[in-house]
Amino acid sequence: xxxxxxxxxxxxxxxxxxxxxxxxxxxxxxxxxxxxxxxxxxxxxxxxxxxxxxxxxxxxxxxxxxxxxxxxxxxxxxxxxxxxxxxxxxxxxxxxxxxxxxxxxxxxxxxxxxxxxxxxxxxxxxxxxxxxxxxxxxxxxxxxxxxxxxxxxxxxxxxxxxxxxxxxxxxxxxxxxxxxxxxxxxxxxxxxxxxxxxxxxxxxxxxxxxxxxxxxxxxxxxxxxxxxxxxxxxxxxxxxxxxxxxxxxxxxxxxxxxxxxxxxxxxxxxxxxxxxxxxxxxxxxxxxxxxxxxxxxxxxxxxxxxxxxxxxxxxxxxxxxxxxxxxxxxxxxxxxxxxxxxxxxxxxxxxxxxxxxxxxxxxxxxxxxxxxxxxxxxxxxxxxxxxxxxxxxxxxxxxxxxxxxxxxxxxxxxxxxxxxxxxxxxxxxxxxxxxxxxxxxxxxxxxxxxxxxxxxxxxxxxxxxxxxxxxxxxxxxxxxxxxxxxxxxxxxxxxxxxxxxxxxxxxxxxxxxxxxxxxxxxxxxxxxxxxxxxxxxxxxxxxxxxxxxxxxxxxxxxxxxxxxxxxxxxxxxxxxxxxxxxxxxxxxxxxxxxxxxxxxxxxxxxxxxxxxxxxxxxxxxxxxxxxxxxxxxxxxxxxxxxxxxxxxxxxxxxxxxxxxxxxxxxxxxxxxxxxxxxxxxxxxxxxxxxxxxxxxxxxxxxxxxxxxxxxxxxxxxxxxxxxxx
Numbered sequence: 001x002x003x004x005x006x007x008x009x010x011x012x013x014x015x016x017x018x019x020x021x022x023x024x025x026x027x028x029x030x031x032x033x034x035x036x037x038x039x040x041x042x043x044x045x046x047x048x049x050x051x052x053x054x055x056x057x058x059x060x061x062x063x064x065x066x067x068x069x070x071x072x073x074x075x076x077x078x079x080x081x082x083x084x085x086x087x088x089x090x091x092x093x094x095x096x097x098x099x100x101x102x103x104x105x106x107x108x109x110x111x112x113x114x115x116x117x118x119x120x121x122x123x124x125x126x127x128x129x130x131x132x133x134x135x136x137x138x139x140x141x142x143x144x145x146x147x148x149x150x151x152x153x154x155x156x157x158x159x160x161x162x163x164x165x166x167x168x169x170x171x172x173x174x175x176x177x178x179x180x181x182x183x184x185x186x187x188x189x190x191x192x193x194x195x196x197x198x199x200x201x202x203x204x205x206x207x208x209x210x211x212x213x214x215x216x217x218x219x220x221x222x223x224x225x226x227x228x229x230x231x232x233x234x235x236x237x238x239x240x241x242x243x244x245x246x247x248x249x250x251x252x253x254x255x256x257x258x259x260x261x262x263x264x265x266x267x268x269x270x271x272x273x274x275x276x277x278x279x280x281x282x283x284x285x286x287x288x289x290x291x292x293x294x295x296x297x298x299x300x301x302x303x304x305x306x307x308x309x310x311x312x313x314x315x316x317x318x319x320x321x322x323x324x325x326x327x328x329x330x331x332x333x334x335x336x337x338x339x340x341x342x343x344x345x346x347x348x349x350x351x352x353x354x355x356x357x358x359x360x361x362x363x364x365x366x367x368x369x370x371x372x373x374x375x376x377x378x379x380x381x382x383x384x385x386x387x388x389x390x391x392x393x394x395x396x397x398x399x400x401x402x403x404x405x406x407x408x409x410x411x412x413x414x415x416x417x418x419x420x421x422x423x424x425x426x427x428x429x430x431x432x433x434x435x436x437x438x439x440x441x442x443x444x445x446x447x448x449x450x451x452x453x454x455x456x457x458x459x460x461x462x463x464x465x466x467x468x469x470x471x472x473x474x475x476x477x478x479x480x481x482x483x484x485x486x487x488x489x490x491x492x493x494x495x496x497x498x499x500x501x502x503x504x505x506x507x508x509x510x511x512x513x514x515x516x517x518x519x520x521x522x523x524x525x526x527x528x529x530x531x532x533x534x535x536x537x538x539x540x541x542x543x544x545x546x547x548x549x550x551x552x553x554x555x556x557x558x559x560x561x562x563x564x565x566x567x568x569x570x571x572x573x574x575x576x577x578x579x580x581x582x583x584x585x586x587x588x589x590x591x592x593x594x595x596x597x598x599x600x601x602x603x604x605x606x607x608x609x610x611x612x613x614x615x616x617x618x619x620x621x622x623x624x625x626x627x628x629x630x631x632x633x634x635x636x637x638x639x640x641x642x643x644x645x646x647x648x649x650x651x652x653x654x655x656x657x658x659x660x661x662x663x664x665x666x667x668x669x670x671x672x673x674x675x676x677x678x679x680x681x682x683x684x685x686x687x688x689x690x691x692x693x694x695x696x697x698x699x700x701x702x703x704x705x706x707x708x709x710x711x712x713x714x715x716x717x718x719x720x721x722x723x724x725x
Contacts, residue, residue: 003460007113010163011170014155017066018044020073027076029244031233032185034178038229039248041175042255042295044069045154049298052157055137059161089194096424097198100431104206105177107436111215111450112173113458116165116500117472121217123508126165127499129157129217134503138302142323144511147312149299151258152219165500168217176214176221180205182228183408189235190379192416199423200411206434207407208449209359209400215450220401223260226252227390227405230270238277243284246274250291258295261314262393262402267292269389322589325513327606332510336397351400355447359400361407362434364414364426371413380416383409400448473717474498477686480714484721485684492518492682494694495719507682509694517590517601518677519694524563525600525673525708526700533563533599533664534635538628538643538656542569547646548628548655549616556609556639562594563602564631565617569624579620585613599631600673609639622648628655635661670707678724684713685722 015037022040047065051057089097116126124145131139132153139146156168163170180201187197204210204224214221230252237245253270256263270288279285303312309319317326342356350356352365374380387409394402418426432438436450443449457467468475478501481491490505491497492515497506509519536550548567552560567574582591586605594603594615605613615630628643645655677685687698701708701722714721 003464004113007163007166007170010159010161010167011174013066013162014044014159014167014171015174017069017158018155020066020069021047023073024069024076026248029248031236031248032181034182034185034225035229035232035248035252037175037178038226038252038255041155042151042226042251042258044158045151045255045258046294046298048154048158052132052136052138052154057132057136057157057161062158062161089198093195093198097202097427100427101180101202101205104211104431107450107453108173108176108211108215110453110455110458111211112169113166114454115457115464115468115471116169116217117468117474118212118216118218119474119496121165121169122472122474122498122500123496124499125153125217125219126156126160126168127497127502129153129160129168130500130503131505132157133161139505141505141507142307142312142512143507143515144313144324147303147307147323148261149258151255151295151299152222152260156217165217169215172217172219172222173215175225176205176210179221179225179228179408182225182232183412186228186232186235187412189232189239190382190412192379192412195420195423196415196418197412199418199427200408200415202427203362203364203411203414203430204408206430207361208434208436208439208447209361210404210407211434211436211450212359212448213401213404218401219260220404223256223263224404224408226256226259226263227266228408230256230266231386234270234273234277237274243281243287246284246287247291250288250293251295252291253288254292254295258299262397262405265389265392267296269386320586323513325516325587325606328510328513328516333396336399337395338398342398347398351403353442355444355449357398357400359448360439360443361400361403362430364430364433367426368410368414371410371415371417373417374413377416380413383413383416387413468501473719475501476716477719478502480716480719480721481684481686484714484723489684490682491684491686491721492677492680494519494685494687494697497686506686513590514680516606517593518680518682520602520604521600521673521676522697524602525669526697528633529666529669531633532636533631533633533666535662535664536630536632536635536641536659537662538659540626540645540655542624542626543645544622544624544648545619545645546622546648546650547616547618547652548625549614549644549646549652550628550630551612551614551642551644552609553611553640553642554609555611556637558609558634558637558639559605559607560609560613560632560634560639561602561604562615562630562632562634563599564597564629565594565615566629566631567617567623567625568627568629570626574623574625576617577620581618581620583614583616583618591615598672598676599667600669601676609634609637618646630659631664668707670704671709674708674710674724683724685710685724687720687722689718689720 018040019037021043022036025039025043026036051061116122155171159167159171183201184194184197230249233245233249249270253266256266274284274288300310304310307323308321309316313324314329316324316329342350351361352363353360387406391403391406439449456462478498481502481504485504493506493508497508499506507515509515576595584591590603593601603615641659642657643655643659644652646652688695689698701710709725710722712720713723
């Protein structure tokens, strides 16, 4: 079909370029094809990163990179490694394994070839890729997903430029396929029979969570691929004593971080492996760290320059910055570590067949403890140690896919101890139990998994737009947004937006400190409208001041917020000026929200109150004042405030230690809140009418459109696009 040609060509061209670059990088080493592919993929991702930095990302530049790489490889080819023969498979075993894996691979290929419908792929994996291609460079925006490392998205972008969404998915799918021979290569280095290695590979490949991740534009299967590539290279180094393998091992381990943030543990674990394997030379550690630094540095430097935090968007407590709140990070971590209220003892069942932890591995997961018998062998101990260390990120995010890097090593340990009949029985059980139609019989309806293969959509017998319109509500929402907004207009979204299919800039409600502020403003005007506001007034003799400071003197578990600061000379208001220098501790970047004449906006500490916190205005010229007013909800906690003034001598002195506190008459703030969103550059609000969370905001907007000064621009089901008048 004509429409399949660019999809397949885009994916194949990307993979061929990766393979060519891998051959060029490893031409002095004999390594198997998957390791060549892994090294070349890391190299290509960095090249695409550079092209984005200089604003040249696009099909012409990518075509040039690919043609030059393929031409250079044609002249310099790398001999392939012949793995030591341990226990090669007999013809019957090869046939059975090929049949089982081949049937699964065909089903997976159909899913990978179909248009993208998975939530994270639609919202940000390919949403960012589509935006990068439109701009030819990185956007100036600093947001959560904009700052996470995006190594695999660089490969997606290369393929996307030629074959759009499905080409990117196919690249990920091939990395999943390339993982399978790595099992055999690792198994032979560990002294395992080929049957054991292929059994472990099959257990991994058939797992439903692996299937859905590896056939979409998620990144988890790629993280496993680079993890195993790094592990293989480290095994070769240990057995061959050739330090040259440490550089590509560092590249693969470092690129694990570029693929997915939890991959940050791979390079330290590689260092630990070298240390425990007798590595003592500085050159060995330098090679490993050098390879890793080549992959980590681009993303960490970019984060440090743009966000002031090399580990953005996380660890903001270590690196305070104006772009992300540590509070939001803590809330996110709390939510991710408590999926659906599942307790730790329930996790094995849910990860095997239950489905409450965002995916399942299949019933054979419950048999993995039998692999403890492998602790009697050195290879078994190594696999269990690797699995235990690689499982560490799962305790921060209980989603099943965060266990995927550990699962291959658990599967290898189990395969080591199973006698041949039991191995075949386990393979048969997993192959049957993980078949999509069978999974439907025993897991929860909403479990993240593949369903019936969309053959007509994959072959484009069914038009892509019709399939997407039928298969996912997000595509309908994207169509509504495209129809009701103009290019260049921006949307503040209270839900996860379909960015992969929308040519509009969207800011989701939790993706940055700015998003936190806007959501808080909307909540202040509606959900928090019954919370009383107080006037905290300091009266003092008329005097000339160069600045005013509001200060806390006592700790409290609640937050301090200031909706507005107003200064007076008698009855006359002294209005703030853009030339005033506003300071605060903490969150100095948000102090202007207390001086913008909008009661719906506010400065917040975003953390419990501590003595010494303050909000301060330093004037551009001396001001004659007689009183200072702070409008705040915080007096409900009965905490004391002190107000200081800075005299003409530059010294601060106390203006009031017992300011007058009075309840402020309630005001309608909805229109002010909507206008604050519009002044921030967002003319539209995307929201869903649900019974919880931000859905309560949507209900209030629908019930009081006039008070909000909103109008409904479009609707898809329970999702509304509001326009701020």
